[in-house]
Amino acid sequence: MKNGLWVFLSFLLLSAPLSAQLSGLVLDAKNNDPLAGANIYLAGTTIGTTTDSEGYFQLPDFRPSPGDTLVISFVGYIEKRLKLSNYRNPSTIYLTAAALQLGENIESWADRLDLARQEMPHITAEVKAAEIERYGSAEISDVFKKIPAVRLEGNDIDGRQIQIRGSNAGEVNVYLDGILINDLSAGNAADLSLIAVENIHKLEVLKGGSLPLLGSGAFGGVINIISRHEIESNMQFKSRLGSFETRSHQLSLNVPVHKNFYLSFFGQISSMKPEIEYFPSERFSEKTSAAAIETDKTNLSLNLDYFIGGHRLNARVYQYSLEYSKPGWQDVRRNLLAALVWNTRNDFTLSISQTIGRDEVDRSTVASTHYLYDYDTQRLNLRTTQKLEWRRIELNLLGDYFHDELENISRLKNLAGTSTYYRSELYDNRLAGAAVLSFTDRIDSLGNKYLKTFIGFREDLTASGYSRFTNNFGLNFDYRRGRWNHRPFFSYGKNVRFPTLIESAYAGELSIYTATDTIRQGLEPEFNSSWEVGAESEYSFRTPLIRSFSLALSLFHNQIYNKILTRPFGDALIQSQIGRNTTRGAELSAALKEIWSGLTLTASAMKLDISDKLLYDYKPESSLSLQAEYFHPAGFYLTTLYFIEGRSYAWYYDQSNTLRTTRIDGNWDVDLSAGYRFRLGGFEFNLQASGYNLFDNYSFDYYYLRKKFLQASLSVKHG
Amino acid sequence: MAQKIGLIIIFLLLTSCEPEKYWGSQLEGEALLETARISGQVTNFYTAEGVSGARLKFAETETAANIYGFYYLNYILSEDELRNKPVPVTITANNYYPHSDILTLNSADLELNYVLKYGAPLILRKAFVPANLGLSALVQAEVLDYQGAESITEVIVRLYQEKPQQGYEYYPMRRLGSDNTLSANYSVNVPFSVDYKAAGFEYHQSFDLIVVDNEAFDDTVHFGINLRDPDVPLFPISD
Structure with a gap:
């Protein structure tokens, strides 16, 4: 038995x-x-x-x-x-969806070009063209309000810039189709007015200070602007009317000239008469408002794509010009960006780009005496990237050469005539090499659990004598179970920002701001070390009532040494290099996507703790935003955004000319946009109305206000 | 082929300008003319406060001070001025006595502080007290002049009529005895009637106080009248 x-x-x-x-x-x-x-x-x-x-x-x-x-x-x-x-x-x-064939879709090329895909683990947020269009903003920077932990600064005349997680705008690298557009001024921040909202295919934000391929010197993060160039033949015309006599007209064309050759054009002319208010030290009296400010803007871009035997050759030109006058200040700004990019079928990219900027400033505190400053900037960038894949190892190599040039002429025009008193021709060259090596460990047999380890290296060498080696480390765990997809990650890295040409030129004029400052003979590079722990999770629903729920959480810690602080004083800049700053923070965001196939709800919050408020002014200590977007299949859409910014700190000179910080109370705001999209004959119409506040928080010393802005637009698309 | 084109383009770009610019560095500018960077503060002699908006003229170059009285100027020195030719300086501000100076400047950074004397009379305090059951009002004022109260020639109440097109009426104020040699008290009774019921205790009439001294400096201050919260008399009503 x-x-x-x-x-x-x-x-x-x-x-x-x-x-x-x-x-x-x-x-x-x-x-x-x-x-x-x-x-x-x-x-x-x-x-x-x-x-x-x-x-x-x-x-x-x-x-x-x-x-x-x-x-x-x-x-x-x-x-x-x-x-x-x-x-x-x-x-x-x-x-995984198979990649499209070469030449089939430009977007697949843009994705392959995109170094963001190959970077250290980080949180990425993106906004696509359709969303941007529905949001109804006149400026790209406004669209960034949608993205958690991102804040915009500046105004319509001094330029609009972006802060990520409490960073300064100069600590965010901005790329336009893979070309770095941060300017060569002391602030080093990119002016996002360079490109018109309607000419964007996608906006991408990579948050974190540990991004060796794209984020050199960017302690806050990286912004990628991918411009629109489609392969379908189409033509679009758009006109916009708004408050402050805003008028804007745009034309975009996509022409497939040949099956291998595509051409696209975008042009915009806009004018505005913004009403700005001055704080005392700008205009030497109580706050005055001046309605007579006029701005005229033009944006032009031309893009050519040529596909041959699995290779792509791309040539593009962007032009941007701005003219404005306000009491005591006139400015004419022109920027030209030309780039040539060559991609091979084996993931090699060579790009050559040249950025030329000209800024003519006329400042006067008294009508009889004018100071005229001309700034000519030039940047030549050669960049090569190569992606190598070998079983579960991926290696991304980057070689960069930057030639930066700045010519500055200062003139004085007074009762006796005009005389040139200062001229500088500054230039510097930088070579950089970076590598990101990643290993993928498949933990389970089905490939539903992955552990990806990243190691990054970067070496930067400048002709002026700076040399720094930095390294990065990251872990990314990808875990799928049922309809859940979790992605916890960790990253740690060091990052260096070299003094800009202006900062170096002013190195002899360091002065002390705080007791902990030390005077240095020359400038040291700014040094950053950061770590971040975060997770992104997504749940895809089976019901057609709702598509997905996603959640992202990140804790970050950013330590910065040798921070250079440049402040205008009179018509001069004074500069100091301060010990250190630590920014700690947490970011949380949640989204419910496509409820009844058209409604998307998003909520996000950020909390910051900045140790040196003089170095990092205008950074709200907490922020919260709530968004609702609704899109009806019949063509009606509605977008609302509500956000609260907590208190922040700004700097000012007090009665004894000492630099101090002051507290700025928090504020809240609502953005609204509604529109209707319909087809009539062979044309697609989009009628839209939107309202929001124009914020002006360039600097506390100038002006700080918000203005109600309403606009209506009509676009007609054919093709 | 494409590689060659790329190389040719790089070569052309590199050779189109001065080649040493593409591997070297230069981080210093050159001053073409000697300049003196002058900064400082313009203050009030009597109060030591900054003089907002003071205008400073160094030969042919002018600037203005900010609300705290701080100014900044980049002055270009001529050949003669470098050989110690003096530069005439004038500092002017509204209601202040102008100040002139002759300076020899050098190309170093200079801090020059100036003190201006306030010339105009100042209205320190005022009171508008309804009297005689709302049929008249007593206007009182304390006026200061740093050049001595004796230099004040007249103090006038300019009362606005109920309707703007009716214009205004002027009432010269009477000087009262004062121990202080710098400030003096003035007073006047003005006809003033108000229909309390119709006005609902909120009477938006207003008046100006105008002070003029013997050097034709003046001070004018606009006051609103709030009957819900009337002023307390500044000094005892003598008559």
Whole structure:
């Protein structure tokens, strides 16, 4: 009897592998959509099945043999092969969409060019063209209000800039189609007015100070602006009317000249008469308002794409000019950016770009005496990138050469005539090499758990004698289970920002601001070390009522040494290099996407703790934003954004000419936009009205206000 | 082929300008003319407060001070001035006595502080007290002049009529005895009637106080009348 039982048990054990039944779920790796009709079969056999409408499959009983391979395939997706012995029943299998063929879609090229995909782990946020359009803003910088932990500063005349997680605007690298557009001024911040809202395909924000490929010197993060150039033939015209006599007209054209050759053009002319108010030290009396300020802007861009034998050659030119006059200050600014980019089919990129800027400033405190400053800036950048993949190792190499040039002429025009009293021709050259190496460890057999380890190195060398080696480390854990996708990550890194040309030129004029300052003979590079722990999670619902729920949390710590502080004093700049600052913070955001297929709700919050408020002024200690977007299939849409900014600190000179900080109370605001999109004949119309406040927080010493702004626009698209 | 084109483009870009610019560095500018960077503060002699908006003229170059009285000027020195030719300086401000100076400047940074004397009379305090059951009002004022109260020639109440098109009426104020040699008290009774019911205790009439001294400096201050919270007399009503 006992023997009989043993025989029975061993029979059961032996027979178990002889018959198997497999079941599971096949989903799209990008958006967790079920893939209906995917094939699941054992390689070299006739055993197989297809998934049902919800992506589920069940293989009938079969006798597995050792070494069997399970194949999951679907048209347009990369085939997946798994060892059957590794398959844990039941499982979810994710398929990744196959890359498009070369020349088929420019966007796939833009993605391949995008170094953001190859960077250290970080939190990324993006806003696409359709969302930007629905948001109804006249300036790109306003669109950034949508993104958690990002804040805009500046105004319509002095330029608009972006802060990420309490950083200064100069600590954010801004790329326009892969070209660094941070200017060469003391602030080093990029003016986002360079490109018009309607000419953007996508905005991307990479948060964090540890990004060796793109974020050199960017302690806050990186912004990628990807401009619009489509391969379909179309033409769009848009006109906008708004408060303060805002008038704006745009024309964009996409022309496929040949099957390998695409041309796109974008042009905008706009004018505005903003009403600004001055604080005393700008105008030497109580706050006065001046309605007579006039601004005239033009943006032009031309893009050519040529595809040949798997290579792409791209040439583009952007032009931006701004003229404005306010009492005591006239400014004419012109920027030209030209770039040539060559991509090969084996992931090599060479880009050559030249940025030319001219800024003519006329300042006067008294009508009889004018100081005229001309600034000519030039930057030549050669960049090569190469992506190498070898099994589970990926290596991204970057080589950069920057030639920066700044010519400054200062003239005085008084009752006796005009005389040139100062001229400087500053230039410097920088070479940089960076590498990011990543290893992927698949923890489970299905590839639903990944651990990716990143190691980054960067070396920067300047002709003026600075040399720094920095390194970065990151971990990214990707974990999918059912409809959940979790991505906890960690990153740590060092980063260096070299003094700009103006800062170096003013090195001899360091002065003391605080007791802890030390006077240095020359400037040291600014040094940053940061770490971040975060997680992004997403749940894809099965019900058609709602698509997904996503959550992102990040704790970050940024320590900065040798921070250079440049402040205008009279018509001069005075500068100091202060010990250190620590910014600690937390960022949390949650989104419910596509409720009843059209409503998206987003909430985000950030808390900051900045140790030196003189170095980091105008950074709200807390912020909260709530967004609701609704898009009806019939064409109606509505976007609202509500945000609160907590108190912040700014600097000013007191009665004894000492630099001090002052507290600025928090504020809140609502942005609203509504529109209707419809087709009539072969034309697509988009009628829109939006209202928001124009913020002006360039600096406490100038003016600080908000103005109600309303605008209406109509766009007509053909093609 | 494309590689060659790329190289040619790089070569052209590099050779189009001075080549040493592309591997060297230069971080210093040159001053073409000698300049003196002058900064300082203009203050009130009597109060030591900054003089807002004071105008400073150094030969042909002018600037203005900010609300705290601080100013900043980049002055270009001529050949003669470098050989110690003096520069005439004038500092002027509204209601202040102008100040002139002759300076020899050098190309170093200079801090020059100036003190200006306030010339105009100042209205220190005022009171508008309704009297005689709302049929008249007593206007009182304390006026200061740093040049001595004796230099004040007249103090006038300019009362606005109920309707703007009716214009205003002037009432010269009477000087009362005062121990202080710098400030003096003035007083006058003005006809003033108000229909309390119609006005609902909020009477938005207003008046100006105008002070003129013997050097034709003046001070004018506009006051609103709030009957809900009337002023307390500044000094005892003598008559």
